[in-house]
Amino acid sequence: MRTALVIGTGLIGTSAALALQSRGVQVHLADHDPAQARTAAALGAGTDEQPAGPVDLAVVAVPPAHTAHTLADAMRRDVARGYLDVASVKAGPRRELEALGLDLSRYIGTHPMAGRERSGPLAGTAELFEGRPWVLTPTRDTDTEVLNLALELVALCRAVPVVMDAEAHDRAVALVSHTPQLISSMVAARLEEADETAVRLCGQGIRDVTRIAASNPAMWLDILSANPGPVADVLAAVAADLEGTVRALRALQSAEEDERDGGAAGIEDVLRRGNAGRERVPGKHGAAPAAYETVTVHIGDQPGELARIFADAGRAGVNIEDVRIEHATGQQAGLIQLTVEPQAAPGLTATLRERGWSIRQ
Known part of the structure; x- marks a missing residue:
């Protein structure tokens, strides 16, 4: 591939353009808002000048509701040898293109499973x-x-390329992407009118669950409008679990021992099924989940502290598999959780103690 046209210079389009441009592909940029295309070009994603003739590949990176129309327009203008889109749903746009009577031999639907809470060209990165x-x-x-x-x-x-049927893809993303977004938003919505004292108690758990609730509502309305059936099916199953869990919690308040036992069994069931589901989430680099240990260290919130603890872990000869930071409320400090191989945990703990770090047991 020597040339490409990226139509739509939001997060995904700009990131793809930056990656292609950095690897020697001449990228042309187009957007319904010329200012966005100019911004992407200024970031090094390509040129906002239109190509003189057909490019090798046209990448359509617009919201799902506009994907088929934008593809159809590009195909009728014969702007490329091949066409693909990066919309987060796949069956709908293809059906729309078929209904328009277009030759789909030069088209393939695609979906990169990557994103950020931020949108627009300024959020783009070649490493996305x-x-x-x-x-x-x-x-x-x-x-x-x-x-x-x-x-x-x-x-x-x-x-990493993954080949799927379009309908199977839409059911999959309903489960692993679209429904989690809605549930995160629903949990975060409970905080809107919450007492300030309760909000000040927010810890890492609520931050983890609500992180993606910061996403752009307009963008997600476009996505969910293009995949409503599969998302509703997953939510219906979640709703059944919620109803059962509510009944189990009410039973725990009962004066009858049998009802309390039944409620405890219901809660344990959903928690155990949650454990089993979580264990199926791929681990590092997409490999099977691995068992790790966490070394938790008290860390100050000042420049150089992260660099110092990573350097000390390097002196211990330990590879850090993952990192999480929990900030202390009202203090210039927090806890950093270093996830490592089980056999590395004792040595890392000993080295960090020797270097003056406070280890949380």
């Missing part, structure tokens, strides 16, 4: 897709050349 799954949904009509162009794009963005 590195190591992340990038779904491809070819059909029997898809030209081999177009499939190869899509695979080359994925490789240039350093993502």
Whole structure:
């Protein structure tokens, strides 16, 4: 691939353009808002000048509601040899293109499983897709050349290609992306009118659950409007669990021992099923989940502290698998949780103590 046209210079489009441009592809940028295309160009994502002739690949990175129309316009203008979109739903846009009577041999639907709470070209980064799954949904009509162009794009963005059926993809993202967004928003909504004293007690758990609730509502309305059925199906199953859990909690208040036992069994069931589901979430680099230990260290909130603790972990010869920081309320300090291989935990603990760190047991 030598040339590409990215249509839509939001987070995903700009990030793809930055990745392609950094790896030698000449990228042209287009957007319904020319100022966004100019911003992306100023960031080094390519040029906002239109190509003189057809490019190798057109990447349509617009909201799902506009994907089919934008693709159809580009295909009718013959702007590229191959076309793909990066919308978060796949079956709907293809059906719309089929209804328009377009030749779909030059088109493939794709979806990079990457994103951020921020949107727009200024949030773009060439590293956004590195190591992340990038779904491809070819059909029997898809030209081999177009499939190869899509695979080359994925490789240039350093993502991991995953081939799926479009409908299966939409059911999958309803479960692992779209429903979690709604549930996160629902939990965060409980905080809107909460007493200030309660809000001040927020810890890492509520921060984890509500992180994605900060996402752009307009963007998510577009996404959910394009995949309402599968999301509603998952939410219906969650609602059944919620109803059962509410009944179990009410039973725990009963004066009858049998009812309390039944309530405890219900709560334990949902917690155990949650454990089992969590264990299926892929681990580091997409590998099977691994068992790690956490070394928790008290850390001050001042410049250089993170660098110092990482340097001391390096002196211990320990590879840190993951890091989490929990900030203390009302104090210039917090707890940093260093996740390591179980056999490395004792040595790391000893070294950090020797270096003057306070270890939380």
